[in-house]
Amino acid sequence: MQWLSLFIEEMCCPAEVSLIQSELSRKPGVGDMEFDLFSQRLNVQHDPAIVTPNGVRRFLAEFGMTAHPWRDVREMTDFQGRSQRLRTLTTWMSGVSFLAGIVFHAVQFMPVDGAVDWITSETTVYTRVLYGLSILLGFLFIGPVAFRAILRGRADMNLLIFVAVVGALVLGEWFEASMVTFLFSSSVWLEQWSMKQVQSAMRGHLQQSPLIARCRKSGHGQTVELPIEQVDVGSLVEVWAGEIVPLDGRVVKGESYVNEAVMTGESMAVGKQKGDFVYAGSTNIESTLQLETICRVNESTLTRTMTMVAEAQAKKAGIQTTVERFAEVYTPLIMLAALCLMVIPPAIAGQTFDPWFHLALVVLVIACPCALVISTPVATTVALTRGIREGVLIRGSRFIEVMADVKTVCFDKTGTLTEGNPQVVSLWSKEKSRRDELLEIAATLEQQSLHPLAKAVMSYAESQGIAPLPAPRIETVFGQGIRGVIGGRQCWIGSLGWARKLSEDLEALSDQHTEPELPGTTVVVGIEREILGTLRLEDPIREAGQKLVGALRQAGIRQTQILSGDDSVCVESVQRETGMDVGRGDLLPEQKLAWIDQLSESTSVAMVGDGVNDAPALARADVGIAMGAMGLEVVLKSADVSLMNNDLNKLPWLIRFSRKVRSTIRWNIFLAVAAKATVLGLAFSGFAYLWLAVLADTGATLLVVLNALGLLRSQHD
Template sequence: MPRRIDYRIQGLDCSEEVTILRREVGGKPGVIDLEFDVLNARMSVEFDADALSASEIVAAVDATGMKATPWERRLEGEEEPFWIRHGRLIMTAVSGMLLLAAFLTHWVMHGNLLDAFAGGHDAEHSFPLPVYLIYLGSVACGAWYVIPKALLAARRLRPDMNFLMVVAVVGAIIIGELFEAATVAFLFALSLLLEHWSVERARNAIGALLDLSPPTARYLCPDHGTIHEKPVEDVPLGAIVHVRPGEKIPLDGEVVKGISSVNQAPITGESMPVSKQLGDEVYAGTINQDGALEFRTTRAANDTTLARIIHMVESAQSRRAHSQQWVDRFSAYYTPAMMILAVSLAVLLPLLTMASWSEGVYRALVILVIACPCALVISTPVSIVSALTASARNGVLIKGGIFLETAGRIKVLALDKTGTLTQGKTQVQQIVPLSGHSERELLERAAALEAASEHPLARAILQKARELGVEVIPAEHYQAIRGKGGEGSIGGRQFWIGSHRMMHEKGQETPEIHAKAEELEDAGHTVVAIGNDTHICGLISIADSLRENVSQIIKDIKKAGVRWVIMLTGDNQGTAKAIAMEAGIDEYRCELLPEDKVEAIGHLVREYKEVAMVGDGVNDAPAMASATFGIAMGAMGTDAALETADVALMSDDLSKLPWLIRHSRRTLRNIQQNIIFALGLKLVFIVLTLFGLASLWMAIAADTGATLLVVFNSLRLLNRANSN
């Protein structure tokens, strides 16, 4: 019987550990699937409970030197045991102090700084016993967390960077290079500590998102009529929550009393506060500014928009970027190749030159040390995690590293019109009754047919009906006609409502009606026709205005590297042309049904390869799925948008699009810098080693320095959370 268990893995900090766990746990009979979230040190195992037990999974993890415990999200204020939090730091610090103590003791006992620094290399004396023991203590502390993984790699005949380091340290001890052995152990432990710290820094950045939501909420108890303050997890759905000015909103809900402005920047990245009043939605983690609010909760604490954002940012780690996959594939060949080079150097150097066997072994050990792929392994994941976190802070939710990379390669950007390029706040501009019908009669029938629709055009008609005091009685037996309109019964008679195309298909369009419809369309209006089984009752023209600064944003998108911007719309030729010209769009395609948009995207993908589709995440879901990746606009609070899109813009701010493209390209450059620097440094030291110009401590110092620079270069992306 299939079963899934999540574990917290102590010691899971990078893809190296993921590889080890996949090999040891994934190879067990009965394991169906393994998923990893390095950011939260979580492993999810799906397995056949009849073939494998949970205790066997834990034992397999323990055999790697890591520890597995059942997953539980830590409560506020809850901490891991002291040794788990600080053990790595303590052992590294002790290793460094013992290294310094041994060096100073050697210096004092011999009175020769150069001898102490050489640590016996080419020296004519042996180590004093106290110095020998202190150096061994430094090695033991530095290699404390490495030895179990190295032994596992040796047993499995799969050399990794832990194995390389242990071989280098043991080899240095055997040939009497205790100072360099201890230096290698200490600096490698320091580089692993840096790796652990960088991942912890990224974890804390995600934790900061979690901290946006307050842990408690004040709500009205319906039984007693009094205000209670309880953990947000205990607040029931439908409860009335009170929020004072300056407080964070604890849960998602709908305002039932009060007027205020709310800072939604923590969720959407919007710079300006948003006005909230009766009926408006509020979101957990946003900040109530200048007025008291009461709202009715609509989502549980674990299902708020903020909670879903955090979950998706965390799960994005499992969608590995192409660069991560490349590094993993490269490392699989790189480590064995370096071992072959080291062994060849140790054997051939004494045979082909006048060098001693000791010198050959020493240079081989230097090769092993500089071959350590620590900086290379960490070069991509920290960049990806930092970039994803910065995006979430800026109201851009990216579902994984693979999509983050793809955004920087976009050649064509396709946009839906309504609600994407335009504000989506459509208004009725003109009512044109025909065939003896009145304006009110026409509006009554249109509102009846659109009563259950959420389409922006329907909302405009219903809003106009409310403004004129028209009673809306929903049509009976209403049936939507995909991409065209709908039909229903009003007062026992069948009526239809739809686009100019539908009007033409009904065969009821006269030359006069056609001319009037074209006149309205040429003015940039969308025409909605209402008719019955014999004639057209009238036309309603509806218009929507472009979003602010759209033309400048389109220019910014092109400056960011997009070659072609195209608008796909179901609207008529006149409206599409007017909008495209005003926005500065390169090309438009109009009167498209949903399946036509899918076909158009498919053609663009075949021609340009890298194509993004921007829509509302619901109506445009098929087209977004057909594109290289889909981008949902205004996704905050919209389940379908959050689930279907590869990238979700939490607000309606189109300026996030050029920011996303630039951010993706910054991330790609950052990763390339890291990889080139890590590999370039290794190449330089390999050449120096072949000519006898590099030492063990120089090699490990260079590798640690490379790790340090790669980490800090990657973490710079955390600070790129400003859209302009």
Template sequence: MEKRGKDMNDTEKTYRIQGFTCANCAGVFEKNVKELPQVSDAKVNFGASKLKVYGEVSIEELEKAGAFENLKVYPEKERQLEQKPFWKQQHFIQTVISGLLLIIGWALVLQRGESDGLAIGVFAAAMVIGGHQLFWQGLKNLTKFRFDMKTLMTIAIIGASLIGEWGEGATVVFLFAISEALERFSMDKARQSIRSLMDLAPRTATVIKQGEMVELAVDEIEIGDVMIVKPGQKIPMDGTVQHGVSTVNQAAITGESIPVAKSANDEVYAGTLNEEGLLEIKVTKRVEDTTLSKIIELVEEAQAERAPSQAFVDRFAKYYTPLIMLVALGVATVPPLFFSADWSLWVYQGLAVLVVGCPCALVISTPVSIVTAIGNSARNGVLIKGGVYLEQLGSIQTIAFDKTGTLTNGVPEVTDVVAVDPYTEQEVLKVGAYLEKSSAHPLASAVMQRASQEGIEASKQKVDHFRSITGKGITGLINNESYYVGSPIFFKELTIDVPAEVHSLQKQGKTVILVGKQNELLGYIAVSDRIRSSSSAAVRRLKQLGVKNTTMLTGDNEETAKAIGNELGIDQVKAQLLPDEKLKYVKQMKESGQVVMVGDGVNDAPALATADIGIAMGGAGTDAALETADIALMGDDLRKLPFAIRLSRKTLTIIKQNIAFALGLKALALLLVIPGWLTLWIAIFADMGATLLVTLNGLRLLRVKDKE
């Protein structure tokens, strides 16, 4: 039946899968689903155990497509199906019975010899009980000329039986079952770092309804409902504090374990821990839209994005398996045919080559590392949206930073108000506030806040003919007299003298706003956006990690920008840039190598999108940051960036080690073919040993911590 292409009108549904044992099995399941009549396309995410289907299909049909692995399918929004304890699962019970029969069989061999009929019968039973699913799938693969690890193992075990090696064949079945269990365990362990995120937020919440407190499932809570969260309880939904004062541990979202003070109008997130006071919280997002839900969804989607190393392994494995079959055929037939060697000896050696060549360890070497690393980074407040970005980050040598909201807090404050005789500081602040109340400039809010603190009610003063002069300043009539507020350049154009003290303040990293009327200066207001406490340590740590070039891109004046750049140890400062000029500089830097751009995810969207990797600051609660950036630092802490680079480098190292382990151990075992020493025992232990090595090595990424 010819399949149609994916239709834009097709229903898209996502399901969770339970029971995957290997990446190859996930590929077979995806192919089976694509062949269903009403399905136009399907995509399996092995790392997250998810399936995306385009078209109308029932769960029964999907489970039938996965019957070869006894896969269980359920809708994405449902919680994890209750899983039987390990010792009660069918695979475990069958493996134990197979192992017991194997022991009995070898005991009979020791007493009666290898040709004993009862021993052979026990070995045969052990093979059938422990490997009937393996044989069934392997034989189906053979009929379709599909060569994977199950095909190799099936041929090897049947071949061992035909040449009378019943004991070793049964042993291979038993050890292969253990090897598959190891693979399943490693991927489950890696996924657990993400699955545990799902359990961070409570499934129910206490909500005020008609004046009474009732317990509701989070799915039933609507936007605008008010929740009661007691001390020691986790916050079930995103919202804003209505009443109460407390501290909240936001480590689940930002990776920062130091509690944050919360009071009226402050934002709180699902999955965070209320530590001290009783809070009344107004719900602002439905359960599927909370920041935690978005993190989980994006992390799971990230695992569907194949990293370059994963793509290499997949391509290699595609040719590797048929090559091993040809090598095994050559080992089995060439010595007897051309050198009059013993057929049974070399057929046995050929079967051992099939077993040792099984690509289990190679196939799992990369996914177990990528899944573990992405899950670990999410738990530490760094959201990496794909294996490709995880791999790229470790080799980056150039990092560009936005200033406002990235290196600095992004909240300007008035630091100095200076009056020129005969005027007073109060008069300077009044005129500044009267004009700035109509301005949309970011610094206007700082002037207005300081005026409010001084008791100046700017809203009561009427300003006529207000006009904003882009990039320079503002002007207007107060009591029929012209006043000006703006930059030193603007005042020079007005032929009003600018005091030398203004330049001194600029060299301290402050932005200076001058206030004047007609040809006279009333005074000036200095505003500073304070440098984040974490910025200096982050830049220093990046230098220690070998990052060669750090650049600051800002729209601020040059003197202020250079003062901040010098204080932080930034290599290069580009000031007075418009958004399109920032974009131009990023493109220029890309000509010399890969570039990371770090910004707030909103104003810097073009530059973030153009850079090889766009990193957004403060992704918690900022949808734009989560959507536009390749990596989001969930808290406003730049020190997470060096951690992400360390994790990336560690991941790349472990992936290379895993590939070397997987191929190296097999190569050593294959060398034993030359003197004719390779046995099925050695072959299966080499395969299982390689799987165990890459599994444990990949899980080491869970131990990479966010620390200086």
């Protein structure tokens, strides 16, 4: 099975999504489908041996859906722009013709029938021509879709409006038929405009990446501009001041400040120099940088992030699924009610047919559930976009819903609450005169190690002016330390437990500098069976971690816990310093998993971590939150949310924002239902106007979208 990505011209309403899903699911060789209504994008899984991509497109065309291969999002934006301009032109022409008809109608009959009753007066030929022209222009888009709906036996909003307009014409209500057509055309235009605001917000990040990269030819001083798709890994790319970085890379030449807000949400520029990593989509502010690309465009952090966003948009929230199921029942019931209104009172009570027929048409228009169906996805789509702006990648709208209910948050320690960058905080030498020798041996043994503690030891030695010696024979003893021959002597560096096995110098090991009650990690350095001294390393707590518990309390979190594989002494120290409720150390991955399971029995749990040993717990928690955009792939795939810039301050924000999104969704549903109920009540109270029903549906849809867009503008969540 292969995935095919298509742009669907006509897919601008939930009704089209339902139609495509219903028809395509019956096509042999077609599998899963994903819809992005706001980008008009369809991802469909198909078996090329049974149905080709062109076969899928031809089948879509059979029921009125024009499909184009999805290319660059900016090309799709241009295509949508042309379609929008054509609809704008016909809508305005329909409006001009409608207004001209009103003028002719009013001039002829207002002096005779009065300021109100002229509307119901019989229309002249000229007035009918103008009203008719308005209807025809409006039906350029409505008619074909309604006709295809008839052929397929499916009732969508276009068909309902078509029936309402034809019914009004049958009753001789030219004014109302023309007004309904113009209002509906205007409503579709307004919906497209408001959806475009959502699309613009979503696409802002993709448009951060340029299409062209300035590549420097190896061995020459010349540069050549290439499409970013043709730039290979290891290419040298030149980025001038004010330009946007085209691909992920590392600085090989130059120094500058770079704005990485596109990925991290942090508006402050970050200094970059040789060896530093730079995200695609970042803006180079100060001076020219020369980068060596580390991946192709389809593997860049920005592209992977936007792919995750696209996948997230395809994942429905639970409340969205509930609303859609309700709409599937609601529309047929309302249509049945309209049919009963049209037939039963005249047939049984012998009442006049025309008023009941008119009332039935109003009820038909009310049957459209557009505002109700989009009430949830428009809010969650905007929320996902706002999350990216804040440096928070949410992997699906349902996780926003779950996050709003979280009451307990668990944290890994290293790299999550702490910087994940250990530092040497003290050195104890058994003989002060051998201090430099101790550091020299430590640096020599650690120089080839990839362990985080090794980097800290090397940095400390360098800061003290100590350089490592050549040591060809170095051996790592798993879980214990490192040993090797330096200057003909067997030297070693490692844990306290290992040191006790290697040395009989118990007096040195009992010194207060090696007491296990002290926070941090102690490593012992020795030669043969002699101990030279110790180094104590600590991993600094993140600045945000020191105030995190208070912020989480204010956000409504009841309990915070540390679940760490580090030793209990270190965990308890961090617990005291951060104010966490519980600290559990010496945990294996399966033990973390067991604690998450136990907590989940009584409360909704979020787990925050950054290492491979956190992946099972992240996957099992109600919401798994990973630290960092450049984290391990297994961690990011296990997580439901990623804090792109490692900012723990975004965690309380995410909880508050999730609750605000839930509140917005509930308001949207209320607005959609209230608008329908109000018009229905007015219709049965004697105010049965088709144009009022269309206006209410348009207004509800517009209010729902604008209310959701407010999530983008909110500054204090």
